[in-house]
């Protein structure tokens with residue numbers, strides 16, 4: 001299979017792209033079976049592992065998400081591969097289509113690592129909850145058309161080792177009520193969660209997105225999402241996450 005962005009450049013791809021854009025607007029997320037090829041996965045994973053082992057010093061932003069899960073914020077500050085790579089190129093093309101603009105702006109990047117046996121979940125949340133400290137108030141309108149977040153799998157992922165799950169069609173309503181599920185209120189890598197997700201969301205409609213390494217998901221500011229812990233004994237879950245916005249973060 002061709003990486004998605006190359007297929008999208010063909011006539012067949014353009015038609016597929018229009019369908020995908022429509023689906024993204026309806027559901028608030030997409031699964032992309034192949035964003036990047038195996039060579040790029042290997043290159044990114046090699047640097048990722050060097051960061052995890054401390055061979056590249058990321059200590060300033062290598063802190064546990066919610067005091068539980070390994071999270072390195074802004075890996076692009078520590079190694080050039082995270083500033084320029086085929087995943088960013090492919091995602092930028094997709095962001096152009098999803099945001100309907102020519103020049104999507106990169107906002108931030110991070111690595112979230114769940115090693116085998118790391119059982120902490122990333123609870124149901126909406127990313128816009130993180131826009132304010134300690135969390136954006138419930139009921140705030142969500143600018144769900146301004147921002148797209150890519151979650152790139154550097155390992156095969158499924159429900160056992162912590163693939164992404166989304167509730168479709170829940171991204172346009174005002175922000176749901178969140179609370180701090182881990183970390184202090186002034187901790188930048190605090191973990192936020194939707195209060196009483198069983199009541200607030202129709203979890204029967206939740207969609208799990210298993211992927212092969214090199215696949216990705218993309219979601220927007222308002223899409224509720226969740227990952228389980230890694231219940232395997234032998235399969236790491238390395239996620240490379242970054243986003244693009246129609247807003248210039250420096251403006």
Ligand SMILES: O=C(O)CCC(=O)C(=O)O
Nearest residue numbers: 112122127151227239241
């Ligand atoms: O990888 C995870 O566990 C959570 C990722 C996430 O919440 C996100 O990409 O917005």
